[in-house]
Amino acid sequence: MRAMMKTTESHMSEPFGLRYRSVLDKLKKIFAAEGEAFALAGSGTLAQEIALANLVQPGDKVLNLVTGFFSGRFVDIAKALGCEAHPLNVAWGKAIKPEDVEQRLASASFKVVTCAHVETSTGVAIPLREIGRVVKASGASFVVDTVASLGGMEVKTDEWEIDANCTCSQKCVGVPPGLAMIGLSREGLRKVEEREEPVPTVYGDLRGWLTLVRNPAKGYYATQPVNLIYALDAALDIVLAEGLNARFRRHKTIADACRSAMTAMGLRLAAEKGYAADTVTSVYYPKGIDDGAFRAEVSRNHVSIARGFGELEGQIFRVGHMGNVNCNDIIATVSAIERSLKKFGHTFEFGVGCKAAMETLESSS
Numbered sequence: 633m634r635a636m637m638k639t640t641e642s643h644m645s646e647p648f649g650l651r652y653r654s655v656l657d658k659l660k661k662i663f664a665a666e667g668e669a670f671a672l673a674g675s676g677t678l679a680q681e682i683a684l685a686n687l688v689q690p691g692d693k694v695l696n697l698v699t700g701f702f703s704g705r706f707v708d709i710a711k712a713l714g715c716e717a718h719p720l721n722v723a724w725g726k727a728i729k730p731e732d733v734e735q736r737l738a739s740a741s742f743k744v745v746t747c748a749h750v751e752t753s754t755g756v757a758i759p760l761r762e763i764g765r766v767v768k769a770s771g772a773s774f775v776v777d778t779v780a781s782l783g784g785m786e787v788k789t790d791e792w793e794i795d796a797n798c799t800c801s802q803k804c805v806g807v808p809p810g811l812a813m814i815g816l817s818r819e820g821l822r823k824v825e826e827r828e829e830p831v832p833t834v835y836g837d838l839r840g841w842l843t844l845v846r847n848p849a850k851g852y853y854a855t856q857p858v859n860l861i862y863a864l865d866a867a868l869d870i871v872l873a874e875g876l877n878a879r880f881r882r883h884k885t886i887a888d889a890c891r892s893a894m895t896a897m898g899l900r901l902a903a904e905k906g907y908a909a910d911t912v913t914s915v916y917y918p919k920g921i922d923d924g925a926f927r928a929e930v931s932r933n934h935v936s937i938a939r940g941f942g943e944l945e946g947q948i949f950r951v952g953h954m955g956n957v958n959c960n961d962i963i964a965t966v967s968a969i970e971r972s973l974k975k976f977g978h979t980f981e982f983g984v985g986c987k988a989a990m991e992t993l994e995s996s997s
Contacts, residue, residue, distance in 0.1 A: 635866035636808070636859045643856045649849030655861055656845055658868040662782060662805070662876070663797050663815030665789035667822075670841055671864060673857040674812030676779040676800035681709050682836035683796035683814055684744065686824050687773045690714030690832075692743035695736060695772070697728045697763075699756050701941040703748035703777065710746070713832060718742070724943050725754050725914075727907035730762040737770040744773045749787065750780040753941040755903040755914035755950065757785065764793035773823060779803055782813075783871055784883045784911040784954045795820030804883075804911060805871065806955040807863045814838070870956065883910040886953045886962045889992040893966040896988035897973060898980045902948050911954035914940070916947060918978045923949065926972055933968035959993050 641648040652671075659669040672678070684706065688694060694710040697703060698721045710717040720736050722728050733745070745767045750757045760776065767774040773795040778787050782797070784804030789797045794817055801811035816824060816838070824838050831837040835854060844851040871879060887910040891901060894915050902914035917923065923939060923946045930937050930949075938950040951969075953962055963986060970985040 633808070633863070635862040638859065638862050640858050643858050644852060646849040648856075648858060648861075649847075649851075651865060652848040652856060652861055653845070655865045655868065658865070658872060659813065660815065662868065662871060663789045664787065664791065665797060665815035666818045667790075667816035667820055668842065668845060669816075670814045670838065670845060671856075671861065672812045672814075672835075672841070673810060673855075673860070674800075675809065676777065676798065676812065677705060678836070679798035679800060679812035679814050680706060680746075680775070680777055681712075682812065682833065682838065683775050683798045684709050684746065685713055685833050685836050686827065686831055686838045687744055687775065687796065687820075688713055688715050689743075689829055691716065693718060693740060695720060695733075695742040695745045697733065697745065697747035697758070698722070699726065699728055699748065699754060699758060700724050700751035701753035702779070703746075703751050704942075706746035706775070706777070715743075725756065725902045726904050727756050727758045728763070730759060730766045733763050734766045737766065737772065742770065742772045744775055745770075746775045746777075748777040748779070750778070750785070750909040750911055752780045752909075752912050752950070752952075753914070753944060755901070755909050755912050756907050757781065757903075757909040758907065760787065760794075761792045768793035773820070780909065780911050780954065783879065785909070786876075786880050789815045790817040790819075793817075795823060801860065801864060801867075803952075804954045805864070805867050807860065807867045810857055810860050811864060880910070882958075883954065885993065885996040886957060886959065887911070887913065888996065889959070889962050889989040890951055890953055890966065892992045893970075893985040893989040897970060897985040898978070902944065911952070913951045913953065914944070914948045915951070917949065918973070921973075921976050921978070923947075926976060929972040929975060930968045933971060935965050935968035937965070937969070962993075963989055
């Protein structure tokens, strides 16, 4: 926020151009992408749309791995781009496995496979590395939504066979909303550069943006969101100073503490065991608790939790523990949930949630 208060430079000035290139170089480290990184005005949805638009043509078959609300957005995007969208659905709360993908890929020739690494509507994290190997073996391109994982969980764009890695600013990276960010692997960059057909979007034509990102002090394509780039620069410095592996460990520790607390209070997690994300936890309500009333009560303790989406709306609440959160944050969150559950008449040993969270944190220290 302090970085965003800096006096706005011209987006066409050489000093800003040099800063912009430096920010993209840092972003490539976060993506673990050897091709190129892009930071544009927009959201995670725009990043998904741009990535897919640069890799498909009308009529192409796209296999969409759908584990919940947000991974399902790729189905809508593929259809809007004139592609044949073929959803591979699993029950909400379940993870798609590599063998599921392999079986479906054997049934037809797909140009692109899409997925969300972490499905924030359910708290499920799919085995992305293993699925990437399966997609690579099929010859299809791989477009991944890492909106709720990049910067909080391990993601390696090149090593995991991801062609285009799509995310945004306001989740694990810790910047206010407003940036669509894309990381291309070397193979993904090659596919973008060698494309002969026009891309069905001017703003989202990555070949056009390449003229700018490769020489931002001299080039121009469209106006960058200057002050958000300042914020991203500051945020990436925080991420890199902590160290990616240390950051991933912190996210896992806090996630384990959250899950242990919810289980201790007699609540059921939405994510399939063994596939829970380290960035968000989705929890079923006990019978008889109203979603809106419960979240309002939690907010009176100065903590905000999120509602469910789609099939799970009204049945679950979601706890986001991503970005620059710490142990005190998760204890405060568990305490607010625990106090609210007691007020709503849920039967459990009061204090057991905080105790479980603290014991988990202590054992991980």
